[in-house]
Each structure stands twice: as structure tokens, then as C-alpha cells.
Amino acid sequence: MxxxxxxxxxxxxxxxxxxxxxxxxxxxxxxxxxxxxxxSKRGYEKELLRRAEEHEIDGTNWPGLNKNETDPFxxxxxxxxxxxxxxxxxxxxxxxxxxxxxxxxxxxxxxxxxxxxxxxxxxxxxxxxxxxxxxxxxxxxxxxxxxxxxxxxxxxxxxxxxxNGTERECSGCSGAGSIKRDDEKYKCWRCDGTGTDFAxxxxxxxxxxxxxxxxx
Ligand SMILES: [Zn+2]
Structure with a gap:
């Protein structure tokens, strides 16, 4: 899409x-x-051409550009x-x-x-x-x-x-993956036990x- x-x-x-x-x-x-x-149709077409340029291909014949004026984009x-x-x-x-x-x-x-x-x-x-x-x-x-x-x-x-790229030691369990409460260990909900969450x-x-x- x-x-x-x-x-x-x-x-x-x-x-x-x-x-x-x-x-x-x-x-x-x-x-x-x-x-x-x-x-707008014009803005969309400019964007298509920008994308083509980014990938170093000739975008002037792209199907998206040749649609009827009234077609959705x-x-x-x-x-x-x-x-x-x-x-x-x-x-x-x-x-x-x-x-x-x-x-x-x-x-x-x-x-x-x-x-x-x-x-x-x-x-x-x-x-x-x-x-x-x-x-x-x-x-x-x-x-x-x-x-x-x-x-x-x-x-x-x-x-x-x-x-991606903002991974850090889980702020909920300090990286342990579990949380101790009343001598019971529970899986950390924040990191789902992985010990890692994101900034x-x-x-x-x-x-x-x-x-x-x-x-x-
Ligand atoms: Zn955690």
C-alpha cells in the first residue's frame, strides 16, 4: 500500500x-x-518523483503518475x-x-x-x-x-x-527481568522478563x- x-x-x-x-x-x-x-495530487506526484530520485531510477513512467486525474493516490x-x-x-x-x-x-x-x-x-x-x-x-x-x-x-x-536503537536496562526491574515482592519473584511487566526496555x-x-x- x-x-x-x-x-x-x-x-x-x-x-x-x-x-x-x-x-x-x-x-x-x-x-x-x-x-x-x-x-494534493500535485504534492503526491512530487513525492513520487522524489522517491524515484532517492532510489536513482527514472520515475516519470511510474504507474502512480499516469493514473487518471480523479483516481485516488x-x-x-x-x-x-x-x-x-x-x-x-x-x-x-x-x-x-x-x-x-x-x-x-x-x-x-x-x-x-x-x-x-x-x-x-x-x-x-x-x-x-x-x-x-x-x-x-x-x-x-x-x-x-x-x-x-x-x-x-x-x-x-x-x-x-x-x-530501535534506544534499548536500555529495564527501568522497572533494573535489568533483572523479575521483581521481588514478599519473598516471591514476579516477572517484570515492563520488559516482559527480558531485562531490557526502551528510552x-x-x-x-x-x-x-x-x-x-x-x-x-
Ligand atoms: Zn523489566
Whole structure:
């Protein structure tokens, strides 16, 4: 699948590479303005050509470029909920709001559905006690919406994966793999007994995509 993942947090984009990068053609983007650009046909085509250049091949004859103007381009668009707002259309007064963190995910999801993506998700790791925008998703978690033919979910309930390269001695058991309590040894829940955990975790986008594909 041709997948676009939008998130302003670097570790969540690294997690996208880890959980989707192997199986799919993945593009990641970290800003609101860039996301709008990539959700347009022109932006998408530029991205295809960039990818071709990266792999030192002639991309001008790629099937993705020769599709009809009305054909969908991204198969799946998975995005964050809260991100710094972009500059689009802003001038004067409006510029004061540019860069402020807003729940832009809703609009990006609708944009993605409109562009023909078949699978759309908005996923936040913000604790629902810490931001009303996250709490708004409490009753929507993993309900599957049909928007313009796209399957769409909005969720604040997500799994995370440890970011490769940030492995360290488990902070729960100090590397022992087990925790002693009342003379009994229990397997450490944090590292599942391995003695290793991660300094950084990111969203498990692979599971989010699975949730979209599995449900009818
Ligand atoms: Zn542990």
C-alpha cells in the first residue's frame, strides 16, 4: 500500500518506519502545511518523483503518475490529532495562531477521505486526562466510520513500540527481568522478563492499520 503518516513527533515517525516501512511504500511528514501539500495530487506526484530520485531510477513512467486525474493516490493516511497549525491562507491577524498546537487531525482525515484514501486514522497518544481534545475521542475509540468510501477511525487508545536503537536496562526491574515482592519473584511487566526496555516509544501504526483493515 501507498501510505502517508503525519505526525509532528520524530519518534512516532521512526515507529512508522519500523511498523509499516518494510511492507509498504511509506511517506512520513511532520508538519501541517507539508501534510496539506502531500494530500494534493500535485504534492503526491512530487513525492513520487522524489522517491524515484532517492532510489536513482527514472520515475516519470511510474504507474502512480499516469493514473487518471480523479483516481485516488494514497491508499492509507494515518495521522496525529494535535499538531502545530500551518500557515495556509493566514495573513495579518491569523498569523498569530500559526504554530499553535491544535486538533488538526480531524480536518486532515476528512481531506484524506476526500482524496480517495481507503483507510484513514487519527491516533493520539495524549492521555485523555491531560487534554480535552484527547477526551473527545473516548466514545469514538475504534468505531469504524465510513467517510466518502473510506474506513476511518479516531482513537486515543493505541499500542506503542520501542524505538530501535534506544534499548536500555529495564527501568522497572533494573535489568533483572523479575521483581521481588514478599519473598516471591514476579516477572517484570515492563520488559516482559527480558531485562531490557526502551528510552523511547512510538505509536504502533501497524496495529492501527490492522484495526482498519480487519473490521468489516
Ligand atoms: Zn523489566
Amino acid at each position: 501507498n501510505i502517508l503518516v503525519i505526525d509532528d513527533n520524530e519518534r512516532h515517525l521512526k515507529a512508522a518506519e519500523q511498523t509499516l516501512g518494510g511492507e509498504h511504500a511509506l511517506t512520513t511528514c511532520s508538519s501541517h502545511d507539508e501534510a496539506y501539500n502531500l494530500l 494514497w491508499d492509507a493516511v494515518l495521522c496525529d490529532l494535535l499538531m502545530p497549525a500551518g500557515k495556509m491562507a493566514q495573513g495579518g491577524e491569523g498569523l498569530r495562531h500559526v504554530g499553535k498546537v491544535m486538533p488538526v487531525g480531524w480536518a486532515l482525515a476528512l481531506e484524506a477521505a476526500k482524496s480517495g484514501a481507503k483507510f484513514v486514522a487519527v491516533a493520539t497518544d495524549m492521555n485523555h486526562h491531560h487534554h480535552p481534545t484527547s477526551a473527545m475521542l473516548d466514545n469514538l475509540n475504534y468505531h469504524q466510520f465510513q467517510i466518502d468510501g473510506a474506513k476511518a477511525i479516531f482513537t486515543n487508545c493505541i499500542s506503542t513500540v520501542g524505538i 523511547e516509544y512510538g505509536k504502533d501504526w501497524g496495529k492501527i492499520l490492522e484495526a482498519l483493515i480487519d473490521k468489516k
